[in-house]
Amino acid sequence: MIDIQGLQLQLGPRRLLDIATLRIGAQERVALVGPNGAGKSTLLRVLAGQAPAPWQGRVELLGQALAPTQLLRERARLAVVPQGAPLVGRLSARDNVLTGALARCGAWGAWGFYPASIEAEADAWLDRLALRRHAHTRADKLSGGERQRVAIARAALQRPLLLLADEATAQLDPRAAEQACAWLQQAAGSGALVTVLHQLELLPLVATRVIGLRDGRIVLDAAVDDSPALQQALRALYRAAPADDATAAADAPHNFHPLLTPSTP
Numbered sequence: 001m002i003d004i005q006g007l008q009l010q011l012g013p014r015r016l017l018d019i020a021t022l023r024i025g026a027q028e029r030v031a032l033v034g035p036n037g038a039g040k041s042t043l044l045r046v047l048a049g050q051a052p053a054p055w056q057g058r059v060e061l062l063g064q065a066l067a068p069t070q071l072l073r074e075r076a077r078l079a080v081v082p083q084g085a086p087l088v089g090r091l092s093a094r095d096n097v098l099t100g101a102l103a104r105c106g107a108w109g110a111w112g113f114y115p116a117s118i119e120a121e122a123d124a125w126l127d128r129l130a131l132r133r134h135a136h137t138r139a140d141k142l143s144g145g146e147r148q149r150v151a152i153a154r155a156a157l158q159r160p161l162l163l164l165a166d167e168a169t170a171q172l173d174p175r176a177a178e179q180a181c182a183w184l185q186q187a188a189g190s191g192a193l194v195t196v197l198h199q200l201e202l203l204p205l206v207a208t209r210v211i212g213l214r215d216g217r218i219v220l221d222a223a224v225d226d227s228p229a230l231q232q233a234l235r236a237l238y239r240a241a242p243a244d245d246a247t248a249a250a251d252a253p254h255n256f257h258p259l260l261t262p263s264t265p
């Protein structure tokens with residue numbers, strides 16, 4: 001599903017990513033965690049074909065080796081719930097959700113005509129995410145949390161092989177955030193889910209594997225469980241001071257002692 005070897009992304013003097021190896025299998029549920037500026041979103045952006053700068057290394061996604069300027073052939077099956085959940089503001093919540101199915105509908109979808117089965121699917125998602133009463137509200141009139149939920153439903157309509165979610169629970173109240181973890185898993189279906197997460201208490205609800213980044217490097221790769229070892233590793237991940245300038249980042253040892261590196265597929 002995802003196979004990364006020697007990924008390096010440099011922006012000016014700053015190294016944003018330095019990932020020796022990372023493999024994520026089909027159907028995996030993975031959370032990316034780490035302090036602010038660790039590179040979590042940048043990694044998702046590389047996978048989504050939106051890297052902020054050219055990168056070096058080998059990135060294979062859904063069976064295709066990517067180049068920094070090349071888009072994935074199977075883009076329709078790659079769903080992204082971006083940070084802040086940008087939507088098409090002039091479209092209703094329902095129409096935004098329906099755009100997730102565009103690739104399945106061909107030209108008719110582009111004209112706003114969707115098969116009844118797809119409209120029913122969109123409505124079911126609007127119901128599930130408690131959005132039915134907002135179905136015909138313009139997206140730019142929705143609250144942040146409502147937009148977030150619309151973005152999850154839109155991703156579900158893509159029937160993704162891979163769903164990338166960047167802090168999809170960030171704008172949700174505690175109960176909705178817990179529910180969103182289940183929604184994300186449902187939206188990913190039989191595909192893989194990689195989600196950036198800051199609320200560590202939600203980890204068991206959304207992931208079976210946690211990957212910790214710091215200064216663009218993977219320093220933690222562990223199964224999600226309630227072991228004291230994982231709790232300790234997570235605390236250490238956030239306690240560690242980030243490199244606060246380019247020199248410090250460049251001087252840091254390349255493979256410093258990982259916090260935890262248990263089994264991965």
Ligand SMILES: Nc1ncnc2c1ncn2[C@@H]1O[C@H](COP(=O)(O)OP(=O)(O)OP(=O)(O)O)[C@@H](O)[C@H]1O
Binds near residue numbers: 011016035037038
């Ligand atoms: N387009 C850009 N131009 C300059 N710097 C960038 C750009 N994109 C990311 N960065 C820098 O790269 C580093 C990693 O950013 P990234 O957004 O990936 O971190 P993150 O782990 O997702 O952080 P957060 O938890 O705060 O969202 C940050 O220091 C950020 O300032």
